[in-house]
Amino acid sequence: MEKDSRAELFAHLIKTSREGWNSLSRRQRQVLGAFLLIDGVAKTLALTDLARAKKRKVRGPKWVWAPLITFVDVVGWASYFAAGKKR
Structure with missing residues (x-):
């Protein structure tokens, strides 16, 4: 993608x-x-x-949870607190 078309796309998204x-x-x-x-x-x-959290207190690898929490809106952080964190 060319620089001009990226700038146009960005301007369109902002608008x-x-x-x-x-x-x-x-x-x-x-x-x-x-x-x-x-x-x-x-x-x-x-x-x-x-x-x-220590590794043993988290269900699954931490590297899976971090992008899930960050990019999957409410479902990401809610699922971490509901299922990912061991009590």
Whole structure:
């Protein structure tokens, strides 16, 4: 992909995101913002806990959990706390 086409794609994504955000009502923006805040805090807590946990306290390898928590939104960190962490 050429540099110009990447820049155009990025500009298009920004424009589309901005249009989507502007189409939301104030209440929808508040709910989305709260959800994103909760998701960010929970991911941070899960990744911090994973980094500090000993291998024997985690079900499965840590290198599998880290990208799962990071990239799979709510399901990633929720599954880590529900099933990945041994009690």
